[in-house]
Amino acid sequence: MMGPGLSYEDTPPFSAPVRFFLTAPLFGIAAGLTLVFGGEILVSRWTPGALAIAHLFAAGFMLQVMLGALLQVMPVVAGASMPAPLLIAGVTHVAMTLGTAGLAFGLGTGTPGVLLAGAASLVGGLAFFLSAAALGLRRGSKTGSNTRTPRDLRMAFAGLVVTAAFGLALALVLGSGVALPVPLPTAVNLHAGWGWMGWAAVLLAATSWVVVPMFQITAAYPQRFTLLWAPAVTGTLVLWTIAEFFALDGARIAAIIALGLLGAGYAAITLYLQAHSRRSKPDTPFLAFRQAMYAALAGVLVLVISLWSDADYWPILAGVLILHGGFGGTITAMLYKILPFLAWLHLTQAGLKAPNMKKLLPDTPIRRQLHVRTASLASLCVAVFVPMLAPLAGLVLAVEFGWLFANLLRVVRARRDAARSAGPRPGSHASA
Amino acid sequence: MNTISELMTHDHRDCDGIFVRAEELASDGDWAEAADALKQFADALNAHFDAEESTLFPAFEQATGMTQGPTAVMRSEHRNMRDTLAALQYALDKQDADDFAGEAETLLIMMQQHNMKEESVIYPMLDTRLSGEEQQRLSDSVGKHLTEARAA
Numbered sequence A: 001m002m003g004p005g006l007s008y009e010d011t012p013p014f015s016a017p018v019r020f021f022l023t024a025p026l027f028g029i030a031a032g033l034t035l036v037f038g039g040e041i042l043v044s045r046w047t048p049g050a051l052a053i054a055h056l057f058a059a060g061f062m063l064q065v066m067l068g069a070l071l072q073v074m075p076v077v078a079g080a081s082m083p084a085p086l087l088i089a090g091v092t093h094v095a096m097t098l099g100t101a102g103l104a105f106g107l108g109t110g111t112p113g114v115l116l117a118g119a120a121s122l123v124g125g126l127a128f129f130l131s132a133a134a135l136g137l138r139r140g141s142k143t144g145s146n147t148r149t150p151r152d153l154r155m156a157f158a159g160l161v162v163t164a165a166f167g168l169a170l171a172l173v174l175g176s177g178v179a180l181p182v183p184l185p186t187a188v189n190l191h192a193g194w195g196w197m198g199w200a201a202v203l204l205a206a207t208s209w210v211v212v213p214m215f216q217i218t219a220a221y222p223q224r225f226t227l228l229w230a231p232a233v234t235g236t237l238v239l240w241t242i243a244e245f246f247a248l249d250g251a252r253i254a255a256i257i258a259l260g261l262l263g264a265g266y267a268a269i270t271l272y273l274q275a276h277s278r279r280s281k282p283d284t285p286f287l288a289f290r291q292a293m294y295a296a297l298a299g300v301l302v303l304v305i306s307l308w309s310d311a312d313y314w315p316i317l318a319g320v321l322i323l324h325g326g327f328g329g330t331i332t333a334m335l336y337k338i339l340p341f342l343a344w345l346h347l348t349q350a351g352l353k354a355p356n357m358k359k360l361l362p363d364t365p366i367r368r369q370l371h372v373r374t375a376s377l378a379s380l381c382v383a384v385f386v387p388m389l390a391p392l393a394g395l396v397l398a399v400e401f402g403w404l405f406a407n408l409l410r411v412v413r414a415r416r417d418a419a420r421s422a423g424p425r426p427g428s429h430a431s432a
Numbered sequence B: 001m002n003t004i005s006e007l008m009t010h011d012h013r014d015c016d017g018i019f020v021r022a023e024e025l026a027s028d029g030d031w032a033e034a035a036d037a038l039k040q041f042a043d044a045l046n047a048h049f050d051a052e053e054s055t056l057f058p059a060f061e062q063a064t065g066m067t068q069g070p071t072a073v074m075r076s077e078h079r080n081m082r083d084t085l086a087a088l089q090y091a092l093d094k095q096d097a098d099d100f101a102g103e104a105e106t107l108l109i110m111m112q113q114h115n116m117k118e119e120s121v122i123y124p125m126l127d128t129r130l131s132g133e134e135q136q137r138l139s140d141s142v143g144k145h146l147t148e149a150r151a152a
Helices: A015-037 A048-078 A085-109 A112-139 A149-176 A184-215 A223-245 A249-275 A284-308 A313-349 A363-385 A387-421 B004-027 B031-064 B070-094 B097-129 B132-151
Strands: none
Touching (some): A015 A048, A048 A112, A048 A184, A112 A149, A184 A223, A249 A284, A313 A387, A313 B097, B004 B031, B004 B097, B031 B070, B070 B097
């Protein structure tokens, strides 16, 4: 009989998620270097360099970490284990890494062939991953879980499919001149909107329903809020898409404002819960998570301003605040919790004595990297208004992600060293 | 009537509350109070584990026919958490704040991912597989176990 995904065989090997976690910061470094050498590319969201950076960050950093983490947590939060996790990780990781690199290069240099090949490889990798995830969710637990997470995960996957479909269509437009039924900027907005809200925000929220109360020891999110939030986001995205296709201007603006309010509502409730955490001495990743929520709130405000202003800098500033500040901040905070725990878990499951989590990754390097992260967000915001500072902001961004990479690598090495030198865990009952 | 999910989830949160108190007292260097809080936490945690291992997991195994799958993993995670709790106690005895913080962080994450599995898979399966009467009997028995262990 197929059980829910709780057995040790359902825990993917360490290398399956870790390859995504270690590759992701490299794309952050690439985004920083693009900014260093790309000149004044933050003057508009439509410069080739800005498009390249957006994809290096969203598909290279965010998506890599998100898929790596999903491989690991789907058995835990949804009782859904992926079949053959190493194969899925291997194929998806290679296809996405090459695809994102090609896509960003094609966008940045205006090379249609590379852009198309990159987009095809990225979408192919995603399709492979999503098929496996769908299989896992279908054969997973059908027990009516008491959290909204499994349902919201499905909605996030649907959001990712729509994002990828718009992305592929746009690549065909740019790469081979296919015509779209809507103007190009509209299709780009829909691609970004579904990616930010339909996929990334719904996934983040679905994760938060579980992770924030449990790991930050807060009260639960209000039930009605978690019941309605993801369907409201997805429903509003559908209405917005219809409004864009039929050029209904009033409905279009109303839908965008509604999406902004939904995003702000999630951030505000999360901040409220965190402010009342029973853990009165928050650790550094927790503070980074809070900072990310403030950045997201500011991003929503700027996005609303951009609806009534033609200035080029508002959309760029909103992108910086939401992508780097909001999503980047929460993802970094979660990585600092996930990776040391995975290292500990795999050592323990192998019957070895594992160093505790703060020995695998001490607080000090985390704190320092997060200080650079704050400086990086601040310098990006300044560079939006003072374009000549973009290379400097790029440098800080590259340092931020280089440091993140070094910190993550430190955990992987600490695990390897512990596995070499450790004896069996005292009193261990775990099987080797 | 409380469902199994409600009863056990509530006990998880109770344990979290005592854990957080021990962690804070230790980080303040108040080792005497931290020792009391840690003892209270250890009692609550062991009572919870004992109730599951002696009553709730057997009920799950009987209701689902799965004797080697999820419950075997949950029992093994209980053993890991008991080991980490011993390491936490050792750090407290040495009054080593860094070690205590590191072991506490490890135990917290171990505990929460374990709770996540129980709350999203094990308890809901009991809620749906057992009849109302069976659920009531199991709730009473587990509740009695938890209360007696806490009172002891």
